[in-house]
Amino acid sequence: MNHINFLVVDSQVWIITTLGWLIVFVALIFLIIVFNQVPKLLGLDVKKLIAKKEKVAEQGARGSEIELTGETNAAIAMALYMYFNELHDEESNVITIKKVTRNYSPWSSKVYGFNNVNFPR
Amino acid sequence: MKRLITLFGVFAMLFALQLAGVGSDVFAQGSASGGDVMGQAFKGLETFWDFTGFHNATGSNFIMIAVGLFFIFLAIKYDYEPLLLVPIGTGIIIGNIPFAEGYQIGLYEDGSVLNYLYFGVKKGVYPPLIFLGIGAMTDFSSLISNPKLMILGAAAQVGIFATFFGASALGFTPQESGAIGIIGGADGPTAIFLSSKLAPPLMGAIAIAAYSYMALVPVIQPPIMRLLIPKKERMIKMKPPRAVSKTEKVMFPIIGLLLTTFISPSALPLLGMLFFGNLLKESGVTERLADTARNAMINIVTILLGVTVGASTQANYFLTTDSLKIFALGAISFMVATAGGLIFARIMNLFLKGDNKINPLIGAAGVSAVPDSARVAQLEGLKNDPNNHLLMHAMAPNVSGVIGSAVAAGILLAFLM
Structure with missing residues (x-):
């Protein structure tokens, strides 16, 4: 070396x-x-735009002086995040078929559906 | 049914008779050749033993396998860049399984599968593709809203040039020094790209050093931050960045591409793909392409890059004193780069007034290592003031560090090729 x-x-x-x-x-x-x-x-003119925005914000803020802490902001952000992540426009395409069990009813009975009159014996 | 059974029965009998006849022939041949079946079986077993990893293993193989396992452990246990360290760690294990040479198995053997996959690393194909994905997932708006922070990305590149100088002093050739120096850019793809051009034999060590120090950014940077930045300055609150229009966002990659590649054309594959990826994202009309670039493609390339870079660390190529020097220089370059960004941020503050002052902690994010170093700045900021969120501000020097390190790579290529 x-x-x-x-x-x-x-x-x-x-x-x-x-x-x-x-x-x-x-x-x-x-x-x-x-x-x-x-x-x-x-x-x-970025400075003008910012000044304008600040003015509007000030006017809006005058009505309701709200001071939000970091925790509140975080909670709002989390809620928004969860809300937007819960939104989904694609479904899983899995269809759940519920089995419907019914008691006997003469209306659904097969026996009454047959025409037994001329059945060959 | 009976017919079917009879038919199959006849076929089965014919087949059995044929087998019995051939079997007796073979047996007759075997006994004629002297009956040393057992001897041949032992010879076969011996040949098989010669092929096994147990026969070909050396101590260095086990050392490297232990290193691979350690990388995987770091990734899973401590969550240090798992997307990189798991493929690299597995690659190290794959690359260090002992084998008999000459059968197109190893990464360095022409025609082997691993050799084909390694082609993308050797010829610098993968890094630009990774940059395309990075461009498609990076939001440059914090940088556009406060362009002066871009200079921190340049300041942190001092790590590259200090290491280049240090490596030359340690006896490496200028080309090798340039390739080693780029570790200070804290950018894996750039390190692989440059070392594949300047010093291919050192590429494995350089890539491993770059990626492992990138994974260790949360460990390396905080002590330097606390050492160089007084507590009062660590608590500086920066004013929120202004909103950026869509036109500005679309113009950024086009102007950035034109300016940076005209200054440093050698970095064209990296910068061209980075800005192209960003244009796909910001144009708003190529969402499908941007989506593929930042998800499917970057994931595929990361897997291939990680595994092949890991596998390139075959013990006989990797365990050398040069590798140890590269690791030492890499650590120093990360520290120097971090310190460079921090100190420059403090110097900038001397010229800034009022609420324009910047929190010097974001200077450390200039080393690139996206987004880990920005995250470290955020966490350090929160430690000093739980309401001081620096992430958005730190992203500006962070992404400019990517541009800066690619420009630096281009400059080194132009000087040293």
């Missing part, structure tokens, strides 16, 4: 280390700049 000497590492390695990390930074900073501009390009 070679001795570990960080100063004697190939100059190529130094270059790749620093340049490589820098390029990753540049690439992602480039993305940040672009994505900061996207809402403006789309004509969305």
